[in-house]
Amino acid sequence: MIQVQNLTHRYGERVALSNVSFEVKKGEIFGLLGPNGGGKSTLFRILSTMMVPTQGKAILAGHDVVRDAAAVRRHVGVVFQTQSLDKALTVEENLRAQGHLHGLSGAVLRERMEAAMKRLGILDRRKDLVDTLSGGLKRRVEIAKALLHRPQVLLMDEASTGLDPAARRDVSRHVETLRQSEGVTILLTTHILEEADRCDRLVLLHQGNIVAQGTPNELRSSIGGDVVVLASEDPAALAAKIEERFHLKPAVLDDEVRVEIQNGHRFIAEVVEAFPGAVNSVGLHKPTLEDVFVRQTGASIE
Amino acid sequence: MNSFILPAATLWQRELVRFWRQKSRVLGVVASPLVFWLLMGYGSNDLARFYAGALVLTVMFSAIFSTISIIEDRREGFLLSMMVSPAPRTSMVLGKILGAATLAWIQGLIFLAFAPLAGVHVGLEQVLLAAGAIFLVSFTLTGLGFVIAWKMDSTSGFHAIMNLLLVPMWMVSGSLFPMATAQGVIRAIMWVNPLTYSISMLNGLLGLPNASPGPLTSAAVTVGFGMVLLIISGLIASQKSTKSAA
Numbered sequence: 001m002i003q004v005q006n007l008t009h010r011y012g013e014r015v016a017l018s019n020v021s022f023e024v025k026k027g028e029i030f031g032l033l034g035p036n037g038g039g040k041s042t043l044f045r046i047l048s049t050m051m052v053p054t055q056g057k058a059i060l061a062g063h064d065v066v067r068d069a070a071a072v073r074r075h076v077g078v079v080f081q082t083q084s085l086d087k088a089l090t091v092e093e094n095l096r097a098q099g100h101l102h103g104l105s106g107a108v109l110r111e112r113m114e115a116a117m118k119r120l121g122i123l124d125r126r127k128d129l130v131d132t133l134s135g136g137l138k139r140r141v142e143i144a145k146a147l148l149h150r151p152q153v154l155l156m157d158e159a160s161t162g163l164d165p166a167a168r169r170d171v172s173r174h175v176e177t178l179r180q181s182e183g184v185t186i187l188l189t190t191h192i193l194e195e196a197d198r199c200d201r202l203v204l205l206h207q208g209n210i211v212a213q214g215t216p217n218e219l220r221s222s223i224g225g226d227v228v229v230l231a232s233e234d235p236a237a238l239a240a241k242i243e244e245r246f247h248l249k250p251a252v253l254d255d256e257v258r259v260e261i262q263n264g265h266r267f268i269a270e271v272v273e274a275f276p277g278a279v280n281s282v283g284l285h286k287p288t289l290e291d292v293f294v295r296q297t298g299a300s301i302e
Numbered sequence: 303m304n305s306f307i308l309p310a311a312t313l314w315q316r317e318l319v320r321f322w323r324q325k326s327r328v329l330g331v332v333a334s335p336l337v338f339w340l341l342m343g344y345g346s347n348d349l350a351r352f353y354a355g356a357l358v359l360t361v362m363f364s365a366i367f368s369t370i371s372i373i374e375d376r377r378e379g380f381l382l383s384m385m386v387s388p389a390p391r392t393s394m395v396l397g398k399i400l401g402a403a404t405l406a407w408i409q410g411l412i413f414l415a416f417a418p419l420a421g422v423h424v425g426l427e428q429v430l431l432a433a434g435a436i437f438l439v440s441f442t443l444t445g446l447g448f449v450i451a452w453k454m455d456s457t458s459g460f461h462a463i464m465n466l467l468l469v470p471m472w473m474v475s476g477s478l479f480p481m482a483t484a485q486g487v488i489r490a491i492m493w494v495n496p497l498t499y500s501i502s503m504l505n506g507l508l509g510l511p512n513a514s515p516g517p518l519t520s521a522a523v524t525v526g527f528g529m530v531l532l533i534i535s536g537l538i539a540s541q542k543s544t545k546s547a548a
Contacts, residue, residue, distance in 0.1 A: 009544070048386050051546045066542070073388040082378035088320045097380070100312035101387035103305035145383065 001026045001153055001185040002047070007056035009042050009208075016042040017053070018208040024187055024201075026152075029179055031199035032189040033289065035301050039208040040189040044157045047187065048078045061152045074102075077146030081158040083138060084145075087131040091122060091141050094130060095148060102149040109148075116144040120174060136167030143174060154178070156188040160195050172198055191301055193289050204293055211296040216289060223287035223295060226264030230257045230271065231281045238278050245274060251294055258294060260287070309389035310397035316380070317368065317401025321408075331367060331409050335359040336416065343420070350511060353420035354504040355477025358497065361410045361440050362472060368402030369447030370460050391540040399444050399535065406440035422508045432507045438524045439500040445531030452538050476501040480512040499523040 002024035009017040017039045024030040032040045046053045047060060049069040058065045061075035078084075085094050095116065099109040117123045120140040130138060139159065146154060156175070160168040172195065178184050190196050196216065203213040212219055232238040232255065239250040239257045246267070251258045261267050264284045272279055293301050321327060339356035343349035375381040384394050411433060424432075446468075454460050474488055475497035484492055492498050503520035506513035515523075 011545070045546045050385055052542050052544055054544050069542075070388050073386055076386075078383070078386045080382050082382070084378070084380060084382040086316065086320070086380040088323050089316065093316075093319070094380075097312045097316055098383060098387070100308045101384060101389045103308055103388070105304070105308060 001028075001061060002030070002187060003057075003059040004043075004047075005057045005059075007043070007046065007053050007058060009046065009053045009055070016208050017046075019056070020203075020205075020208070020210055022203050022210065022213060024185060026185055027179055027183045028200045029175065029186045029188070029198070031196045031202040032187070032205055033191065033193075033196040033202050033293070033301065034205035035191055035299065037207075038205040040191075040205055041157070042208075043205070044155060044189050048076065048155050048157075049073055074149065075151055076153045076155060077149065077151035079139075079142045079146045079154065079156040079159050081161060083142070085130045085138060085141055088129065090127055090129055091117070091133070092126045094141065095145055098145045099148050104148065112148050112150075116147050119147070119178075120144045134167075136163055136170060139163060139167065139171055140174070143171070147178075150182075151184065153185045153187065156186065158189055158191070160190065160192055168192070168195065193301065196289050202289070204289075204296065206293070206297045206299065212292055219289060219292045220287045223260050223291055225260065225262035227285055227287055227291045228259045228261060228264045228267055228271075229283040229285075230259070230279050231255055231283075232257060232278055233280065234278070238275065241275055241278070242271065246271075251298060253294060253298075253300055258291070260291070260295070305388075306390055306393045309384075309387070310393045310400070313384075313394060313397030314401040314404065317398070317405060321405050327367065328409060328412065331364045332360055332412050335363065335413065349420045350422075352477070353417065353422070354501045354508070354510060354512075355472070355475070357410060357413045357436070357504060358439060358443075358475070358477060358500055359472060360413045361406045361436065362443050362468065364406035364409045365402060365440065365443035365447045366460075366464055366468065368405055369444060369451045370457055372398070372448065372451040373454050373457050373460060392536040395448070395535045395539045396532070399441070399448055399532065402447070403437065403440040403444040406444060407437045410436040410440060417508060420508075420510065422510065424507075424509055428507055428509070432504065435500075435503050435507055435521065435524075438521065438528060439504070442496065442500070442524055442528040442531060445528055445535055448535045449531055449538065452535070471495060471497055474498075476505075476512055480514075482512075482514065496523060496527040499527075 004020060004022050007017055007020045032043060034040050045051050046065060047058055049065050049072050052066045060072050063071040065072050095113045099113065104112065117126055120143055122137060122140050122144060125133065125137065130141065159171055175186055179186055196202055201215050202219065203210045230238065235252045235255055235257045239252050242248055242250050242259065248259055248261065268282050268284060290301055335356045339352050342352050414432060414436065450463055451460060474492050475495050476492065481489060481492045481498060499515065499520040502513055502515050503517055503524060506517035506520065
């Protein structure tokens, strides 16, 4: 449903995307995970036809984003991170205007608006000015708006950013039912691990490059065993000592040393015993997507 | 056809609804030119001479106010979803300009109600013609605002252009002194300034002094200028770019 081939984008000298390729199958929920400035937004702008890439190709629903932008726009719905709603208009007025932009009118449009508002649970707020809605509700109106023309693909830019956890789960639930009942393909950008975990497949973007891709489980299991996190006054020195003594490859991130290891609980006992006073606190967890990102880039997502 | 008219109509309507919900805007736009006019007019004991200029200033303020919103609207607003909708860009441009021009026109008409103070005594026919002329002026000034605003990243840039281009352009349009008495370079600038023709058109139709060039020439120049701006607006909004549209 989405094919991205050797996409490269430069803003003047700065390379924002470098030779990115991936495919998304019909009905998948696909995530672009990475820190701000990693290239997600650039990719999102290209896929949503807001700008053309300096090199490479992207096909959505069978249409090229550069050569046939109009066709792409007919088949793709876009949910923006920044509000694309007119705050001075009501929910209903926003949806109607959006329908008109897609050439919908009359009974067909009324029906679609009704269905979209019902699906997102905003039917009772239809007459309210958008300005009076909470962040979570606004996001639902955004989604309803993006669905009016029954797109095959839904692009969502940081759809959960700025929402409280309950509203975030609520958005995820709507996305999931959408995929199940309509077979809509969903591509979302995020820097929130919890949201990325709910995707079928992911690519991890860092400085314009794909550093890893796969299902969340595949990605996590690329790290064997446990992750041990040691906080220290002098993390670099501690890392050097660990490397020497245990023949491991620790990563240093801020004031922490991270070690990937089988049977982490035993390692903790050994390391604290071996370097008394060098460790301020100790943590142990099963690998997360953050750990995958740290391993690939040496940097943190958030 | 429907897919061209419908987006334009919906944008036009959106401008009007928003305007209606923020009625205080009318006061802001009409009040300051009215005050300028009354101060200058009473001070020089010549309300008639400054009337058309003040009316054009009202329309200009409104056009600037409407088109400046494009900058914000595109970054975080309804314009974003327009950019990724299949509606033709030309239809969006037309809807936006017509909507903003209608608002400027309404405010120009409010100002027209003060014409008797300037000693204007004309028949219904002249009033209708003047109303039409005010729409033409509204349309051109909105088009000018659109062309400037579309490429702007920040509203502060727009303010700079307003102070350096639009306000001086208004000053040398016959709003403050007639072309006939202007000197050298200024006179030449007035001759090429499209706003000069807006002022002379209004003066001509309302029977006020400083009505040269004549109404027909003036109307033709104003229409021509409006068309050129509309075409430029359509072209710049349809451009594909490797920089983000939003």
